[in-house]
Amino acid sequence: MSQKHQDKPRKNPPHKVILDLSKHINKNVQVHLTGGRQIQGVLKGWDPLLNLVLDEVVEQLRDPVDPYKLSGKQRKLGLLVARGTSVMTIAPVDGLEQIENPFLNKPLV
Amino acid sequence: MLPLSLLKSATGCPILIELKNGETYNAKLHSMDLWMNMSLTDAVRTSRDGNDFWHVPQLYIRGNTIKYIRVPELVLGIVEEERAARQQRRADRSNRSSGGSRRSAGGGRNRHGGRRDRRDHPQWQ
Numbered sequence: 001m002s003q004k005h006q007d008k009p010r011k012n013p014p015h016k017v018i019l020d021l022s023k024h025i026n027k028n029v030q031v032h033l034t035g036g037r038q039i040q041g042v043l044k045g046w047d048p049l050l051n052l053v054l055d056e057v058v059e060q061l062r063d064p065v066d067p068y069k070l071s072g073k074q075r076k077l078g079l080l081v082a083r084g085t086s087v088m089t090i091a092p093v094d095g096l097e098q099i100e101n102p103f104l105n106k107p108l109v
Numbered sequence: 110m111l112p113l114s115l116l117k118s119a120t121g122c123p124i125l126i127e128l129k130n131g132e133t134y135n136a137k138l139h140s141m142d143l144w145m146n147m148s149l150t151d152a153v154r155t156s157r158d159g160n161d162f163w164h165v166p167q168l169y170i171r172g173n174t175i176k177y178i179r180v181p182e183l184v185l186g187i188v189e190e191e192r193a194a195r196q197q198r199r200a201d202r203s204n205r206s207s208g209g210s211r212r213s214a215g216g217g218r219n220r221h222g223g224r225r226d227r228r229d230h231p232q233w234q
Contacts, residue, residue, distance in 0.1 A: 018139075018140040018141060018142050018146060018147070018148045018169075019146075019148050019169045034174065036130065050171070068130070068131070068156070068157045068158070087171060088128070088130075088170070088171055088174045089128075089168060089169060089170050089171070089174070090168070090169040091152075091165045091166075091167060091168045091169070092166070092167055094166070095164070095165075095166035095167075096163060096164065096165050096166065097163065097164050098161065098162065098163050098164075099153070099162050099163060099164045100162065101162055102153055102162060103135075103153075103155075
């Protein structure tokens with residue numbers, strides 16, 4: 001029976017974590033939260049539910065007129081726990097940069 | 110063809126994801142799980158109004174914030190290949206096992222849907 005399963009990759013167990021955050025520990029990460037808040041801070045800890053511990057957190061405030069735009073202002077939040085259910089995206093800050101439109105000569109996908 | 114298995118086959122392909130907040134991401138799909146949480150590499154984030162762009166080398170997206178995903182057409186070919194390979198493996202396996210198999214020769218192979226996959230799980234053997 002066990003031999004049968006050796007030739008194919010195992011199915012994902014339901015709790016499989018597809019993201020290994022341990023290599024980003026003590027690194028700066030950018031996190032988008034549901035509702036639109038955008039924060040940046042040093043990743044201090046995490047769990048499989050993606051609850052995060054972040055330190056030296058700064059929130060990038062949004063434009064009160066157009067909440068989809070950033071105002072350029074910041075707010076210091078310090079040490080915080082971000083609840084996994086409200087974490088939308090996580091991205092390491094290293095290498096993250098604003099660029100020119102890369103799709104001018106290319107269709108999307 | 111199930112949505113999640115299509116996406117699974119698209120692993121490694123460039124895809125476009127639009128989030129509920131209107132932002133889109135063009136990126137290579139690195140991995141995903143049953144909740145459609147995705148890990149992406151080499152992503153380009155486009156703002157909701159389509160005027161601002163960011164390069165994001167690595168990105169994790171929570172599945173429940175996704176509105177839709179565009180997948181390249183060639184993934185259909187990959188799905189077909191994987192299906193054929195799976196069928197082949199299954200045929201080989203049933204040939205190898207002796208005639209006293211609990212599954213009749215054709216019956217198990219022609220089934221469709223998730224049940225067939227669940228049978229592959231050790232618990233069901």
